[in-house]
Amino acid sequence: MTTLEADDRPAPQDRGEEVLRVTGLRTTYEFRGVPVPAVQEFSLTVRPGEIVGLVGESGSGKSTVLKSILGMLRPPAEVEADEIVLAGRDLRSLSAEEARRVRGGEMSMIFQDPINSFNPSWTIGSQFRRMLALHRPDLRRSEYDDEILRLLKEVGIDGRGKLGSYPFQFSQGQLQRIMIAVACASRDLKVLLADEPTTSLDVTIEAQVLELLRKLRAQRDLSMVLVTHDLSVVAEMCDRVVVMYAGRVVEVADVYDLFERPQHPYTQQLLKAIPGFPHDGERLYAMRGAVPRLDAEIQGCWFADRCDSKIGDICDTTRPELYQAPDLGTVAACHRVDPAAAAAKERSNS
Ligand SMILES: Nc1ncnc2c1ncn2[C@@H]1O[C@H](COP(=O)(O)OP(=O)(O)OP(=O)(O)O)[C@@H](O)[C@H]1O
Numbered sequence: 001m002t003t004l005e006a007d008d009r010p011a012p013q014d015r016g017e018e019v020l021r022v023t024g025l026r027t028t029y030e031f032r033g034v035p036v037p038a039v040q041e042f043s044l045t046v047r048p049g050e051i052v053g054l055v056g057e058s059g060s061g062k063s064t065v066l067k068s069i070l071g072m073l074r075p076p077a078e079v080e081a082d083e084i085v086l087a088g089r090d091l092r093s094l095s096a097e098e099a100r101r102v103r104g105g106e107m108s109m110i111f112q113d114p115i116n117s118f119n120p121s122w123t124i125g126s127q128f129r130r131m132l133a134l135h136r137p138d139l140r141r142s143e144y145d146d147e148i149l150r151l152l153k154e155v156g157i158d159g160r161g162k163l164g165s166y167p168f169q170f171s172q173g174q175l176q177r178i179m180i181a182v183a184c185a186s187r188d189l190k191v192l193l194a195d196e197p198t199t200s201l202d203v204t205i206e207a208q209v210l211e212l213l214r215k216l217r218a219q220r221d222l223s224m225v226l227v228t229h230d231l232s233v234v235a236e237m238c239d240r241v242v243v244m245y246a247g248r249v250v251e252v253a254d255v256y257d258l259f260e261r262p263q264h265p266y267t268q269q270l271l272k273a274i275p276g277f278p279h280d281g282e283r284l285y286a287m288r289g290a291v292p293r294l295d296a297e298i299q300g301c302w303f304a305d306r307c308d309s310k311i312g313d314i315c316d317t318t319r320p321e322l323y324q325a326p327d328l329g330t331v332a333a334c335h336r337v338d339p340a341a342a343a344a345k346e347r348s349n350s
Pocket residue numbers: 029030031036038056057058059060061062063064065229294
């Protein structure tokens with residue numbers, strides 16, 4: 001059974017300000033010369049110290065969102081947005097040099113597979129020193145190695161005698177910690193983007209890495225956007241959750257509300273698919289159908305074909321906006337949540 005644990009820090013949503021705000025993000029890839037809209041009309045806000053989960057099936061655009069925010073995609077991929085504001089600065093207005101300083105400086109990313117994040121032919125020490133040269137102007141070169149050992153200690157690794165070792169000489173769990181240490185080397189770091197950071201780890205190491213991320217958040221007031229397909233990780237780590245389907249946001253909810261009162265039928269079906277949630281002993285739920293092609297022309301709701309709760313033609317003919325759910329902080333892109341559509345449905349039934 002998935003459990004939710006209370007956190008004794010002040011709830012980030014009570015702290016008002018935003019450290020990251022993305023609105024109207026649209027990312028298009030090119031596949032065999034045809035544009036494929038991987039992410040559309042995506043918006044996100046993250047407050048200081050907040051962990052926002054990004055969930056959805058494989059191919060729903062989660063990694064693309066992170067790469068787009070960090071400015072990692074190159075043509076023919078195209079990224080457009082109304083705004084990508086980090087600590088008050090719109091990243092779209094930065095020069096290439098300024099953007100390079102933000103990446104790894106104020107905002108860093110960690111990946112699922114740490115071995116691919118390091119250059120296999122460079123020692124860990126030299127990769128770390130390069131990072132410090134870019135993002136730690138407060139240090140002299142002679143101070144680099146002491147700082148690397150300190151950063152490694154922060155993530156639970158005794159780096160003495162190991163800075164000359166190559167990535168393959170470390171275990172997967174150690175490399176994941178080292179990657180986190182590199183990502184957190186900058187003193188200006190405000191937002192850590194984490195793309196399935198524990199998927200490739202066994203359960204014991206996964207628990208340790210999640211604990212480490214929680215510790216870093218508490219000690220450094222870091223904000224995180226955490227991509228995961230694992231809803232138990234969401235329950236354990238996140239304050240708020242953004243659910244994506246076919247490149248679009250379908251629900252944004254406080255983590256407790258997401259599990260207790262999910263509003264979008266897609267979220268409801270995702271939760272039903274967790275083993276043992278909500279009722280132990282039932283057969284595992286399998287969602288019928290498949291995600292539509294991202295370049296499909298769909299007038300109505302993108303989830304309509306797989307939805308068990310359609311309220312009528314409106315679901316096939318009209319694209320739902322993100323509606324505010326009554327009595328909750330949740331917004332969901334479902335006509336059932338729109339009071340006007342629900343009232344019209346009631347009128348047509350009476
Ligand atoms: N470089 C690329 N070129 C073309 N299409 C791409 C590229 N990268 C991703 N895509 C497509 O964009 C869509 C979104 O992919 P993305 O990796 O962002 O999804 P995801 O939700 O992170 O999936 P997963 O959980 O499997 O990592 C998918 O249909 C994918 O095939």
